[in-house]
Amino acid sequence: MRDHPLFVPFRGDHLAAVVTTPEQTARGLVVFLQGAGGATRTHRYRLWTRAARRLAGDGIASVRMDYRGIGDSTGAYAFEMEAPPVEEALTVVTLVLDRLGLDGFGVVGNCIGARTAFGLAARTESCRSVACILPMALGPVLERRGENGVASLGASTAKLLPGRVAHWASRVRRLGPFGGRPDLRFIPEVSIAVRGGTKVLFLHGGTEESRQRLVAGAKALPAVALGEGASPVQIWRMPAEGTSGFRPLETQRVVVDSVTEWMDRTLPVSAADARSTRRSAGAA
Amino acid sequence: MTTDDPFGPLRSYEDSRLGIREMFLVPLVSGAETVAVLSVPLEQMLPCGWIICHSFGMEQLYLQPLEVEVARRLASAGFPVLRFHAQGYGDSALPTDRASFRSQVEGAIQAANLLMESTGASEIGFLGARLGATVAALAAERIDASSLVLWEPVMEGRRYVEALLRSGAVTELASRGREQGESDLAQQLHQTGIVDVDGFPLRRAVVEEMSGIDLHQEISRFSGSSLVVQVSRSGIERADLRRLTGRLASVGGRASLQIVTDPLARMFGLQRYHSSSGRKADTQGDLSEALISRTLAWCLEGLEPDSIRRQEGA
Known part of the structure; x- marks a missing residue:
């Protein structure tokens, strides 16, 4: 496993990121997107650093990044739930995929990072998988009413x-x-991503009531409603007690375990598989 | 780093407006790799380099924006600056439960050697906030550093630990509705060797080492210049910081205590971004600016006339 810190040019600023690569050729890439409340690329309690190392052990590369104005990135800090930093994430992902010779990725997002994750998935066909972490509220993936x-x-x-x-x-x-x-109404990017073939995990830690709403909302998504084959949308549970801000320690362990397991399941099983996917996409 | 690194050319960038270059390094610190950022001026470099020492637990995250900003401003003024993640933090190789106060001090000293090797700096200054200031002071004491800047230093480790446990107890009550006193957490720590404080694993060994810290007593031979900054709402000078400054003056050279007054002084070291209507804003920008401008002025004031002439000629 190896860490490669880098600065990615972005509209006159520089986005700081760390790419973690496995010893062998990577079979896929995972992008980590935290909330924008001041958490840096490692996320609170180093959740992303820990998950990156587990993924590298499974042959999967990853990149964690600082948004503009946060951590080691330059520029002015800005946070607006209605304007997630999709362009920033897309710039970093595109560069890292190119340098690693990969064409498919998964994305893990929390808070505004979850909204950004679906924004990325809706914008590019290369996004195979989303893990959306919702420890308390569903707000980040809901349309503003x-x-x-x-x-x-x-x-x-x-x-x-x-x-x-x-x-x-x-x-x-x-x-x-x-x-x-009221019906739960996802942001449109969720439907676009699912319709485009992206597999989605909701890692949910809220109340039973919000879980039921989430289940109902997920069932209404296009590919899920068709009911063909295994559902591309899954909802896994996080420990519901005391999950505010990824506390206690047990919650952190569940997040790291779940994210790595989901990406292991949904990204190509080997580097050869990833290459053949790339070739067939090129032929098409 | 080998030449086959596909990201090698992206390790650094230049900011012509600030007149600095920043470069990522992956040094060995405390026996394992970590990630560091070296900030240097594009023009003539001053002989004194600065090491930024981060704080403990969640404070490391909350104080980071201030540390990044001061590093860039110092570099812009001509000083080379290195900031890094001690083991157990950020991008470092070892797990969080390996974080300890002593390894932070050792890491700071190793970072100082790295800074001297990579920039040719002949003098070293250490800067830190809260427990990071305590780390900075102990590192400066150990290697005869030339300068020291302490922002709101933690004077007594025992009281700092008590405050951590109290905060953990309050969080338990707020998030789980479970009333757990500070003494319950202390008992749990004694029984299991580890306790969850606001999501941070605090080990008994770390508590024991931190409880023994008395900054006033630890200073015995540091002979450089020092600036102690108190962050205060009222502007009333703290007796313990006055005593520390006296101690630094008695064993060393120039030592001064300055007070930065700010209505949000009590939030120093806590979360600085707060949300309203789907937006978040930085609530500590003014406080950060006051700390940084005072510190920069002090650093420049202490320069030898030769250094200033070299800077002006550059």
Whole structure:
């Protein structure tokens, strides 16, 4: 296993990244995308560093990156859930795939990184697999409902409100302003990715109620609704207790195990397999 | 690094606006590889190089933006600067539960040797915030460094550990609704040898080594110049930092205590990005700028006249 730190030019700035390669020829690439609340390329508790090493042991290369203005990247910091850094991620992935001679990748995302992951998957046919980590809220992969009401109130904002107000704001956020139960509506990139053949894992750590919503939403996705063969969308559970910010230590272990297992299952089984996939894509 | 590295040419970049080059290095520190960033001026380099020492646990992550910024600004002013992940942190090779205070001090000293070898720096300064400042002071003490900058240093390891355990207990209560006192965590630490503090594995051996730290006592021979910065909401000078500054002056040379006042002083070392309406913003930009500009002014003030002339001539 070897780490290759690098700076990727991006619109006048430089994105810092670390590529981890296995000893043997890599059979695929995984891109790690954390939230944008200040976490660097290693993610909190070094989740990405740990997963990168496990993947390298399975013959899979990976790249973890700092968004613009974060960690060792240059530029100004900006975070907007409605404007995920898809271009930044695409620039890094394209460069790394080219340098490693690969053409397929998987992507692991958390918080705004999950939204970015689906943005990447929708933009390129090279994305074979997405692992979307949702420790608490489904918000990062849901469409924003309305611009002016509490229906679009984020969970983190609700936490700042006084007790009873926060309680009702939370109910309204989950159930809709009139107490009904609105359908879960994914961002369009989720459907585009699934329709394009990308396999999707939701690693979910929220309440049972939000899990049921997620299950219902996943069943409504195009390729899943057809019900042909094994489902391309799976929902795995993270320990639900105390998962705020990937605590406790057990939660971190489950995340690393799940992500590596999912990518091991969904990326080509060998470098030769990856090469033949590339040849047939070229012939087509 | 061998020549077959497909990413070799991307190891560094230049910023002509700041007048610096930054380069990734993969040095051996504390017996295993890690990732470091060397920041150097594009023009004439000053003889004093700086090592940035990061803090402990989650503070390492929260203080990183400040450390990156000060490294770039120091390099822009002519100083070579090296920052690195100690073992157990970031991109380093060893696992998180191998992080320890002593290995951070050893790592800082090894980083100083690397900086001297790679840039020709003849003098070394150490800079750090919170427990990183304590690391910096002990490293400076060990290798006769020329300069030291301590931002809000941790004076007593025992109190720092108690605060970590208290924070872990509060998190348990907030996230699991499980009331667990600081003493329960201490008992768990004693029984199992490891305790989960805000998602960070804290080992008994590390707690024991940190509990023995008394920064005032540890300083006995450092003879360089030092700047101690207190971050305060009120502006009232802390007696322990005044005492530390006196100690540094009595064993060394120039030593000064400066106070940076900021309404968010209590947030120093904590999460700096906070969200509102789907956006996040940096709440500590002003505090960072005040710390960096004070530090830069102090570093430049201490330069030998020869160095300044060389800089101006360059």
